[in-house]
Amino acid sequence: MEMSGNTVLITGGATGIGYAMAELFLAAGNEVIICGRREERLIAAQRVHPELHVRISNVAKEGDRRKLAEWVTTTFGKLNILVNNAGVQRDIDFTKGIAEYLAGENEIAINLEAPVILSGLFIPLLTGKKGAAIINVSSGLGFVPAARMPVYSATKAGIHAFSLALRHQLAKTGIKVFEVVPPAVDTELNAEGRAQRGNFKADLKPAEYVASVMKAFENDVFEIGYGMTEGLIKASRPDLDKSFQQMNSRW
């Protein structure tokens, strides 16, 4: 991927991995647009980087997705990279039935449906553009599910499958499809669940992690693992089963 001269939309770009990506794309000489639900976080990001373009948008809502696509098409017709990064993660205990699932945010709408629909909405704009790309952020848990996060894991497995299929479909259009597979990174993701687990904090900082991801983009590595997820991407089924047992031994 050419690392400068692009126009990049990053969903969920005001915090964590998306924000680190926004900063590095800006530093490399790209126009960057970020969106998210919390205005204050978008404004805080823009205060640090006044050149950032921001938009309030809830990618779980069909109307917001369409308005985002219309606004970007009208205002940033040069857009050539879509980053499907926005995500939420929840601990859900199905031994209690459906109650916990229904009581919180809709991971399927945010983590899986939104990237699918946004890809479909933006592909006409990306088609024919130099350096066109769709970047989907999945997770190591899409390869080895965490029992305490069953729906999250399923959405990320879905993103992996979607990315593989989309890469194949879009090859003839020239749109490259990348899948970023983060390991545990120190962000605000699932703060509630992490607090319940004794405020578990990953050592890896978003800026350090994303610096490595940017090198992979530059080298056209289409499935981007890091540390533990590097191994998971290449693991055999017996290895994946072993990782599953290790990760979920206490559930």
Ligand SMILES: NC(=O)c1ccc[n+]([C@@H]2O[C@H](COP(=O)([O-])OP(=O)(O)OC[C@H]3O[C@@H](n4cnc5c(N)ncnc54)[C@H](OP(=O)(O)O)[C@@H]3O)[C@@H](O)[C@H]2O)c1
């Ligand atoms: N951190 C990790 O350990 C890890 C590991 C594997 C994969 N990932 C993935 O990395 C991606 C980024 O997560 P992160 O770790 O950087 O966590 P984060 O700091 O919580 O970032 C998630 C971002 O998504 C936005 N978002 C959530 N729901 C949204 C919605 N409905 N519409 C628009 N924006 C929405 C949030 O902003 P608002 O709340 O303001 O909308 C937030 O800026 C996610 O897809 C996550 O699953 C993270």
